[in-house]
Amino acid sequence: MNRAVFLDRDHTLIEDPGYLSDPDAVKLLPGVELAIKSLHQAGYKIVVCTNQSAIARGILTEESLEKIHAEMRRQLADKGAHLDAIYYCPYHPEGTVDKYAMQSDLRKPKPGMLLKGAKEHDIDLSQSWMVGDSPRDIEAGHRAGCRTIRMRLGGEVSSAEGADEDVQADFTVRNLVDAARIVLRETDRTATWDSARPTAAVATAPAASEVQPDCARAQEGDPRAGPVSMSDSQVRMEILSHLRRLVRRGEHEEFSFLKLAGGIVQMLALLTLLIAVLKVLASHPRLNDAIFWALIAIALQVMSLTFFSIHRNK
Template sequence: MAKAVFLDRDGVINVDHGYVHKVDDFEYIEGVFEACLAFKKLGYKIVVVTNQSGIARGKYTEDDFHTLTEWMDWNFADKGVDLDGIYYCPHHPEKGIGEYKQDCDCRKPKPGMLNTAARFLKIDMSQSVMVGDKADDMRAGKAAGVPTNILVRTGKEVKQDGIDEASVVVDSIADVPKVLEAL
């Protein structure tokens, strides 16, 4: 069984400009590639788990998401980082349109994306870590049995509920390798 670092996307990997779906709007958080290389050296798989309610709301399509994701994946590969999995939730229980309006088990804070990744990639959740920028990311990690849930300050405004749910709060993903080395 492998251990993994689960990463939220917007606010953790890239600057959250709101419903980011175009390459031109995608701005990496400083230090993300170096942090991911460090995760790999520490023996972690890297799995992206991202809510994409912009699809549900009709702001962009799943094809738009896949095009951007493929570009992002190649950027990581060019820097020597292979992402082991990318999981997304295109649903929203209230604001979704058509088939996307549903209360699914994949939308964080529910653990569906993490659980699916764990089964498919043979991940030991008790050895894994969740990195996110809001309370729902921390809740999803906990619900999936992830003991270490790290809140970063580079995304949504850090609120008390996020701090309360987190194992530790750091400035950005660049600080996470130090936390993992101490585990």
């Protein structure tokens, strides 16, 4: 049987502008092609499972969704990566298009898409993973019998479903590269245990300081951890560690007009503050003038902090 990593689409594989309907707006998240290629090399199929209530709501047609997915596949292919399958659920009980206005077992948090994918691609769900950014992704993964990884881009909780924190993923990470590292690490540990169980002598759990396992099972440590040798999987993990640093550096160095504006305004703020101080020192009779410049400096400082804040929360 095969094993797979099931991926949510929006905010996991591509940016999520909210009800994406234009193929030109498809934008891969940083590093996803690297994560997908590494998982493929480790023998995982990559299967996307995405709720598309926009179809039931009349915002999108199945034909236009196919174009969006074709564009997503094209961008991945340009970077040497591919998806094995994409499943989507067009149904929603509150839809306005009669054909799609209904409950469906395909819609996450129900596991229908994962079960269908497993059946059609001969996938062993107990050896598979579900990766997504919302609680419903995690619940669907658990209900299908997969292990789960929650994406928290920039540490934030995404979308309206963020309020539901009852669902606990096996691991929480910041991007798909880190998720791939977890999958490879856990795969390697399982394989090592299977091959070395009778003589396990040295329990060595690879460190993962950036990873925050948030379920009891992960926090207690995995008793299956056995002796670890330098395997192909670990070499891949090392490569992914390097890539993760590059991805994060890229995220930090990404050009932003707001960041630029914030920097310029902050320089102006400091300059006007300096003028205010000089005026106070140089001419006491003109104190009102100095206060004026000080107020300008404070206003500019507030403005620059606002720009930075908006940039960070984008």
